[in-house]
Amino acid sequence: MPEDVAGEIPAQQPGDAPGVLAEPEELREAVATVFGAEVDLARRYAGHLATTAVERGLVGPREVPRLWERHVLNCAVVGELLPPAALVVDVGSGAGLPGLCLALARPDATVVLVEPLERRAIWLTEVVDDLGIERRVRVVRARAEEVAPGRPGALPPADVVTARAVAPLERLAGWCLPLARRDGLLLALKGRSAAEEVRAAGSALARLGGLDVQVLEVGAGVVPVPTTVVSVTVGAALHPAGGSRGGEDVSGRSRAARQHARKPRR
Numbered sequence: 001m002p003e004d005v006a007g008e009i010p011a012q013q014p015g016d017a018p019g020v021l022a023e024p025e026e027l028r029e030a031v032a033t034v035f036g037a038e039v040d041l042a043r044r045y046a047g048h049l050a051t052t053a054v055e056r057g058l059v060g061p062r063e064v065p066r067l068w069e070r071h072v073l074n075c076a077v078v079g080e081l082l083p084p085a086a087l088v089v090d091v092g093s094g095a096g097l098p099g100l101c102l103a104l105a106r107p108d109a110t111v112v113l114v115e116p117l118e119r120r121a122i123w124l125t126e127v128v129d130d131l132g133i134e135r136r137v138r139v140v141r142a143r144a145e146e147v148a149p150g151r152p153g154a155l156p157p158a159d160v161v162t163a164r165a166v167a168p169l170e171r172l173a174g175w176c177l178p179l180a181r182r183d184g185l186l187l188a189l190k191g192r193s194a195a196e197e198v199r200a201a202g203s204a205l206a207r208l209g210g211l212d213v214q215v216l217e218v219g220a221g222v223v224p225v226p227t228t229v230v231s232v233t234v235g236a237a238l239h240p241a242g243g244s245r246g247g248e249d250v251s252g253r254s255r256a257a258r259q260h261a262r263k264p265r266r
């Protein structure tokens with residue numbers, strides 16, 4: 001058991017049946033703040049990361065002791081940037097980072113996890129089913145370019161497109177900005193390279209239709225190390241005809257229905 005994984009609930013080991021992974025004592029308050037009523041589901045997701053994701057090569061075994069701080073919480077705090085009842089498309093989800101963390105931190109959101117690798121998409125589908133959140137999380141096995149407007153597999157325009165560790169900002173923007181509605185956001189989790197990437201990609205972002213590029217820190221005062229996010233707003237140039245979302249989202253619920261939806265069952 002990793003030294004910093006504490007709690008009454010035994011920690012998971014590769015080879016164990018998926019269960020829960022308790023957060024370290026020093027992160028207990030942060031986890032409760034970020035996940036609220038969904039904390040048990042977050043622990044079960046972390047249990048999957050520590051076992052089945054390691055066994056299937058989605059997560060390195062050395063990441064297990066720092067899953068909560070460096071991965072789950074680091075991603076989940078980005079939930080504070082989502083508008084109410086948002087449709088979120090997470091590009092290159094891998095093991096659900098940040099998409100699944102956001103779905104658990106913000107149960108009012110509907111999340112589409114876009115992941116091209118079959119092994120990862122299968123694992124994501126199994127975890128979504130196990131957590132019982134399939135009504136608000138959908139897994140799409142595709143590259144971002146394949147779900148862009150005009151393609152046969154096009155997704156409805158998202159309020160927010162997220163990505164972590166997928167590609168340099170300029171390439172990422174080329175893939176992600178077309179997936180968002182007009183005035184929607186690309187939120188790219190970028191770490192220390194954020195300001196430098198923004199400088200390097202500046203004129204390309206404008207050419208791609210991105211506006212109001214900002215480097216934000218989220219989770220300050222909640223988690224030990226805030227998360228750095230590059231936020232880019234989608235301008236009218238990308239959606240001259242409007243590009244707003246129609247009546248229904250990927251879950252088949254209207255925006256009004258999502259806004260008034262009660263928290264989904266566990």
Ligand SMILES: C[S@@+](CC[C@H](N)C(=O)[O-])C[C@H]1O[C@@H](n2cnc3c(N)ncnc32)[C@H](O)[C@@H]1O
Pocket residue numbers: 091092093094095096097098114115116117120142143144145163164165166175
């Ligand atoms: C380094 S992993 C990061 C996974 C996860 N976002 C994380 O932070 O742990 C990059 C992921 O992006 C996916 N990917 C690469 N190119 C992509 C594309 N064009 N569209 C969607 N996903 C892509 C890969 O399959 C892989 O799962």
